Amino acid sequence: MRQIVNTANGGYDILKLQEVPDLVPKPKELVVDVKASGINFADILARKGQYPDGPDKPCVMGYEVSGIVSEVGDSINDQWIGKNVIATTRFKGQAEQVAVQPHQVFEKPQQLSFEEAAAIPVNYLTAYILIVVMGSLQPNESILIHNVGGGVGVAALDIAQHIGATTYGTASQRKHDFLDKRGLDYAIDYRNNDWYDVLMELTDDKGVELITDPLGGKEWKRSYKALRSTGRLGMFGISSASEGTQGGVKGMWNMFKTLLQMPFYHPLPLLNKNKGVFGVNLGHLWHESQKAELWIDTLLEGVEDGWVNPRVDKVFEFENVGNAHRYIEQRKNIGKVILVP
Ligand SMILES: NC(=O)c1ccc[n+]([C@@H]2O[C@H](COP(=O)([O-])OP(=O)(O)OC[C@H]3O[C@@H](n4cnc5c(N)ncnc54)[C@H](OP(=O)(O)O)[C@@H]3O)[C@@H](O)[C@H]2O)c1
Known part of the structure; x- marks a missing residue:
């Protein structure tokens, strides 16, 4: 083979x-x-x-x-x-x-x-853990899905729509037509605009209850800021670190810079602002195979019921x-x- x-x-x-x-x-x-x-x-x-x-x-x-x-x-x-x-x-x-x-x-x-x-498996499990298992998104809430046009992003959109939440998403402009047809409520062209300003304008400065963020670095600070009271930030990637490099010394430098820009969350502001932060790494869940089986079974039922559309x-x-x-x-x-x- x-x-x-x-x-x-x-x-x-x-x-x-x-x-x-x-x-x-x-x-x-x-x-x-x-x-x-x-x-x-x-x-x-x-x-x-x-x-x-x-x-x-x-x-x-x-x-x-x-x-x-x-x-x-x-x-x-x-x-x-x-x-x-x-x-x-x-x-x-x-x-x-x-x-x-x-x-x-x-x-x-x-x-x-x-x-x-x-x-x-990878796209839908990641999105399911972010949105349902840890993010606990509710029908009356809103979600910002960063990079909603990517593999995890489209899966996240399926799941958030099934829950009935209002959906916001960042993506390159050329992906917006597809995303509109797929039912995204508000697409934000984050590569030509500051997504934070656009989101705040769209939400009357309130922000959203859940943000799924694979960008990392300084974006996690801004996503945290964009959470409404009782909001949760799910961090699951650092794509911004690989921007424009093929690895090597420049790649190491980008990674280092991204690490330095990462926020630290102190319990007191979390408590006083009624906000939550969590991380997801699917690759560190192999010891929880029973949970993974249940989640995949739910997603495969979602295929039968029509809300999971890879x-x-x-x-x-x-x-x-x-x-x-x-x-x-x-x-x-x-x-x-x-x-x-
Ligand atoms: N923690 C976990 O368990 C887990 C699991 C799966 C994925 N992830 C992470 O989630 C992120 C998305 O994964 P995916 O499989 O959905 O990826 P994907 O299908 O390739 O989509 C990623 C999208 O992100 C945007 N993007 C942002 N920075 C980028 C960069 N430096 N290079 C290329 N595209 C970039 C692009 O959309 P625009 O054109 O709209 O900018 C791209 O289409 C990655 O960071 C990945 O490592 C984490």
Whole structure:
């Protein structure tokens, strides 16, 4: 089988397609023949050497796949063989085969293509934890979804709309038409305007009850300021640190600058202002697989009920993985980018 190997830190040329022996399942494993693999912003950071949670190089990235179970280990029911599934993977998902344990595998809803199915785990789980589990968004509340045109952003919009909250979102102007059609109440062109000023004007200076913020650095300070009383800030990424770099010394410097600009939250102002802050890192939740199973089951019910609608923007073949990275870095995607063998 073939897999996409990150051979070192660097540009697109470090991504190599390599042939390795086919996988043989251990007793408690299922082997899935991959039809589609998710690619995430973390993969871009990992390639550049800016992802602290990434494995040592050389490594195969990939947190999520869809495909068909081809083999099972001795202690797994062989009725799984031939089933169309979605699986979460702790790396190694960008390959023609993955080996996973039963708690990582979910039956694929029939109405989704393999590409759409692979778009669910990372984007929707992250958004669900931010908005429902920790953000506790209510129907009478409002939410600002930063980077609402990205993979997590579109998933967050689905979930916030299902709850019935008023939705605000920041995105590049060219994504606004799509977002309007998708039902976003207020799109803010944050690359040509100061999103804080626009949001305050739109909300009569009140702000919003929940903000999901993957930008990091000084933006977390501004997002905190934009919270209405009883508001919560969910921090889950530092995309601003990777802006315009291919890693290396400039990348390290950007990361350092972003870290310095991060806010510290003292309990007393939190208490007196009735505000909350929290962080989400999906990659640090592997020990909570029972919770993850419940959340994914809820999201797959959401597919059946029609409020989970994964949006695949573009599909790249494994051979063209470098172009997929470039496409994401150039902010071209609206929704998810998928790799197929
Ligand atoms: N903590 C977690 O568990 C977790 C899980 C998933 C994702 N994340 C983080 O969430 C963020 C979004 O992930 P995603 O998968 O939704 O990414 P995505 O699909 O690539 O979308 C990200 C969007 O963010 C905007 N953006 C802001 N800074 C950017 C930059 N430096 N380079 C490229 N685009 C930038 C772009 O939208 P505009 O064109 O509108 O600017 C882009 O379309 C990333 O920071 C990622 O690391 C965290």
